[in-house]
Amino acid sequence: MFANFFLNFESMKTFLSLVLDTRRKKKDGSFPIILRLTHFRKTTSISTGFSVPKKYWNSRKTEITKNYPNADSVHRLNNLLLKEKTKANDIINKLYDEKKLHYMSIDDVKNRIVKNHKYVSFIGYGYSLVEDLKKSHRYGTARSYKGSLSILRTFMNGRDLKFNEFNYSFILKFEKYHLSKGNSLNSLSSYLRSYRAIFNKGIKEGLIDREAYPFFNYTIRQTPTKKRAIDFKYIKRIVDLELPKDTTLFRYRNYFICSYLLYGMNFTDMAYLKLENIVDSRLKFRRKKTGKLFDIKITDTLKEILSIYTDGKSQQDYIFPIIKRSSLEIQEREIAWERKRYNAGLKEIAKLCGIEEKLTTYVSRHTFATQALLKNIPVMAISAMLGHSKLDTTQIYLKSLPTTMLDNYHERVSNF
Numbered sequence: 157m158f159a160n161f162f163l164n165f166e167s168m169k170t171f172l173s174l175v176l177d178t179r180r181k182k183k184d185g186s187f188p189i190i191l192r193l194t195h196f197r198k199t200t201s202i203s204t205g206f207s208v209p210k211k212y213w214n215s216r217k218t219e220i221t222k223n224y225p226n227a228d229s230v231h232r233l234n235n236l237l238l239k240e241k242t243k244a245n246d247i248i249n250k251l252y253d254e255k256k257l258h259y260m261s262i263d264d265v266k267n268r269i270v271k272n273h274k275y276v277s278f279i280g281y282g283y284s285l286v287e288d289l290k291k292s293h294r295y296g297t298a299r300s301y302k303g304s305l306s307i308l309r310t311f312m313n314g315r316d317l318k319f320n321e322f323n324y325s326f327i328l329k330f331e332k333y334h335l336s337k338g339n340s341l342n343s344l345s346s347y348l349r350s351y352r353a354i355f356n357k358g359i360k361e362g363l364i365d366r367e368a369y370p371f372f373n374y375t376i377r378q379t380p381t382k383k384r385a386i387d388f389k390y391i392k393r394i395v396d397l398e399l400p401k402d403t404t405l406f407r408y409r410n411y412f413i414c415s416y417l418l419y420g421m422n423f424t425d426m427a428y429l430k431l432e433n434i435v436d437s438r439l440k441f442r443r444k445k446t447g448k449l450f451d452i453k454i455t456d457t458l459k460e461i462l463s464i465y466t467d468g469k470s471q472q473d474y475i476f477p478i479i480k481r482s483s484l485e486i487q488e489r490e491i492a493w494e495r496k497r498y499n500a501g502l503k504e505i506a507k508l509c510g511i512e513e514k515l516t517t518y519v520s521r522h523t524f525a526t527q528a529l530l531k532n533i534p535v536m537a538i539s540a541m542l543g544h545s546k547l548d549t550t551q552i553y554l555k556s557l558p559t560t561m562l563d564n565y566h567e568r569v570s571n572f
Contacts, residue, residue: 169195169196169197170193170194170195170196170248170252170257170265171193171194171248172191172192172193172194172241172244172245172248173191173192173194173218174189174190174191174192174204174218174219174237174238174241175189175190175192175215175218176188176189176190176208176210176213176215177189177190177201178210182207184207185209186207186208186209187207187208187209187210187213188203188204188206188207189204189206189207189208189213189220189237190202190203190204191204191240191241191244191269193244193262193265193266193269195260195261195262195265196262198262199262200262200263200266202244202266202269202270204237204240206233206236206237208220208224208226212224219234219237219238220233220234220237244269247268247269248265248269251265251268267361267362268362276318276319276358276363276364277316277317277318277319278317278318278319278321278322278354278355278358279305279308279309279312279316279317280316281319281354281358281363282301282304282305282308282351282354283302283305285301285354285357286298286301286302286305289301290485293484293485295484295485295488296424296488299488300346300350301350301353301354303350304346304347304350304351305350307334307347308330308347308351311330311333311334319355319358319363319364319368320364320368322351322355322370323368323370324370324372324373324374326370327348327370327371327374328374331344334347340379341377341378341379342378342379345376345377345378348376349376352371352376355369355370355371356369384514384516384518384519384522384523385519385522385523385525385526385527386511386513386515386519386523388523388527388530390509390511390513391413391416391523391527393509393510393511394409394412394413394505394509395413395457397409397505397508397509401464404497404501405501405504405505405508407477408498408501408502408505409505410461410464410465411423411426411476411498412502412505412515412517412519412520413457413461413520414426414458414461414462415517415520415521415524416520416523416524417455417457417458417461418439418450418452418458419450419452419524419541419542419543420520420521420522420523420524420525420541420542421521422443422445422517422521423491423494423495423498423517424444424445424491425441425443425444425445426476426478427474427476427478427479427487427490427491427494428441428444428474428479429441429474429475429476430471430472430473430474430475431466431469431470431471431472431473431475432471432472433475434454434462434466437453437454437459438451438452438453438454439451439452439454440452443543446543446545448543448545450543462475465477478490478491478494479491495517498517499516499517502515502516502517502519503515521542524541524542525538525542525550528541535547535550535551538550
């Protein structure tokens with residue numbers, strides 16, 4: 157008995173009513189018919205899109221009177237209004253059943269009703285997230301979402317795509333379209349991961365039900381990437397390579413070696429390093445991607461390279477000549493441009509050092525991880541040095557053991 161009373165008491169805190177909003181008279185003399193939402197003694201209004209003159213509204217029955225002249229069927233019009241109220245009540249009841257209603261503000265409840273009233277554009281919502289990411293200075297993720305959404309718009313030939321249309325069969329059609337053009341499975345994987353993230357955010361905001369999640373039965377696949385680590389002898393060749401100090405290749409070689417000596421630091425984190433990050437012969441900084449704090453001892457080799465770029469600078473200056481503007485958005489572009497030039501320069505360095513493997517910004521990070529493994533450094537320690545929160549991520553870096561290491565193992569089991 158007491159449980160039923162409590163349930164009724166709780167449900168009475170949030171309710172809807174159809175009313176004529178007589179505070180807002182329209183130019184034609186009519187007044188909007190609204191859903192008045194009450195939630196914990198606060199009220200707000202939700203438009204139904206209909207309006208009638210005051211004399212044609214029955215406030216007791218909360219419906220349009222039968223003599224209303226501007227409708228082919230007043231009965232049908234009242235049914236539409238009742239249907240809108242029923243749909244909104246269903247959303248409230250679902251929030252109550254999920255034990256969410258009690259912790260929501262009236263604006264939260266209203267947004268759930270308004271957004272569920274009509275399926276939201278998946279593409280439009282995706283672009284709104286791009287703008288939010290930019291405001292949060294997460295420009296890399298914003299670029300990733302924007303690029304993926306651009307591909308989706310091309311596939312849709314300019315037509316809109318609603319959340320409820322982004323389903324399992326749609327993903328299969330998109331996959332077939334993408335691969336039929338000769339594109340790689342890994343690029344498909346990249347796009348689908350962006351779409352999955354957007355869909356998950358849409359679920360959290362109540363734009364679509366969790367039951368509609370299209371990735372329950374679809375696995376995002378990708379082909380294993382080629383081994384990115386190089387042999388240590390090549391690292392030594394890069395270190396010993398004689399290059400004129402006033403050339404870009406000299407700078408790019410230094411970037412590569414610094415990255416290797418700083419636990420395989422990625423290029424973006426290197427770009428944001430300032431002199432103030434050097435404290436007591438150590439480099440202290442936070443990763444842009446994860447916010448993880450690093451505290452790395454500056455070795456003699458690293459100190460020698462850093463001195464080339466720190467002399468005559470103030471504490472607030474960037475160590476490497478990559479970022480030159482103050483705008484965060486422009487800084488991200490500067491990093492992207494320099495990374496592109498850096499990768500092109502690494503190709504030239506690879507030729508000069510006789511390295512046949514592809515040399516990119518990622519190679520220093522993967523090589524550091526592999527060499528740490530070869531030096532019998534525990535995987536837990538390697539994971540910490542790389543800044544990974546999960547060992548699974550570290551295993552991706554270490555999954556392709558060097559062939560020389562495998563050869564040694566083979567000799568151990570082959571000697572009779």
